[in-house]
Amino acid sequence: MQDSFDLTTIIFLALAVFVIWRLRSVLGTRTGNERPPVMRRAPQAPSPANDSNVVRLDRGPEEAAAPPMGQHDPDRWQGYAEDATPLAAGFDAIAAADGGFDPRVFREGAKSAYEMIVTAFASGDRKSLKDLLSKDVYEGFVSAITEREKRGEKVETTFVSIDKAEYVDAQLRGRTAQVTVRFVSKLITATKDQTGAVIDGDSTKVVDVTDVWTFAREAGSRDPNWKLVATEAGH
Template sequence: MNGFMDFTSLIFLVLAVAIFWRLRGVLGRRTGSERPPVDPFPKRDEAPAESNDNVVTLPRSGQRAPVQSEGSDRIDEMAPTGTALNKALKMLVSADANFEPDYFLTGASAAYEMIVTAFAAGDRAELKPLLSPEVYAGFVAAIDERERRGEKVESTFVGIDRAEITEAALKSGIAQVTVRFVSKLISVTRSPDGTVVDGDPTKVAEVTDVWTFAREIRSRDPNWKLIATEADA
């Protein structure tokens, strides 16, 4: 009888091991090299992490904290007291205590590099969640035209020299922040036969862009999107 029980136990043990290895093969295992989600905007509070990739994110509006005097002082440093920008920034902080200009600029700079790089590569999937529908349509039209001509862009993003908020507003519950970026990049556009049609592959060019980001303050969606662009001569 004991022999029968031992033989039965052995069969169940073999089956258990086989099921374990099958589940391991199906579900996989973490290796420590998985790509973390992209979150261009750092968080002041430890808010729950968003799962979407390639989004321009601030802390959730539910994670509101008292406005600190040092934040107000920082706004006064960025924009003199009494100016329209100073008043607008303080109005945004009053509407959303999680809005902080320095943190916003850090995230906006990360988003700027992502967008510039994705546009040069013609990566529509990377661009779409970062842009408003109107801006996305304009970017895609330019990419389509470039591809129609058979041209390719070779671009190296060197870095951002300066990023500063130039305008801010709260219109009908929509926060809008305009940032002036001064960046450096190497960019060249080549025709199908490799001839340079624009840019210089050996020259680091300085580029100045003025971009406006927007977000609905009361929305549960924490993402900011690019709603307008212009080049600053």
């Protein structure tokens, strides 16, 4: 797998072999299609945001209840993390700090957020991205969009499916909960120049993409937003 990151124009991720997180964890085989920028900064706590574009990742219709203190259920994270693993310990820490955490609901919400962010980046929808990304990640995405617009290029992306969304890591850093998910998806995407000619990707071909993304939120906060704080090309 090979990643290409162009700092002066836009970020193109190219993979010759099947790869989503190295967010692959987040996208599969790279074929030169334009992707959201790869942000390799260490995950940071998200900034507060308005509720205009909230993706609730951790709660269903009713708040999930934390397991009774002192009780250990080896099957508590069944289907998401094996008992006595770092991932299970991460879930335990997050659930203890925020009883509303539910890995089943979070995964479905993360899948929705992933699709929203990828399509918003392709269309240049800054407003949608702002409430879903941390400040640093947002600035990187907007920089890539702006450079693309200066060149008169447009990206057409069609989401075909998300074939897999699996947990890679979960941690509680201070009061900040961080959850990392590897996405494997199928997309149709092409970048066109000012004349409408395809200069990257293929508007008729479905490609496999793998990405590893990390979401973060302050545990117990009234703000329901989980922000994307780090992305990585996966394999």
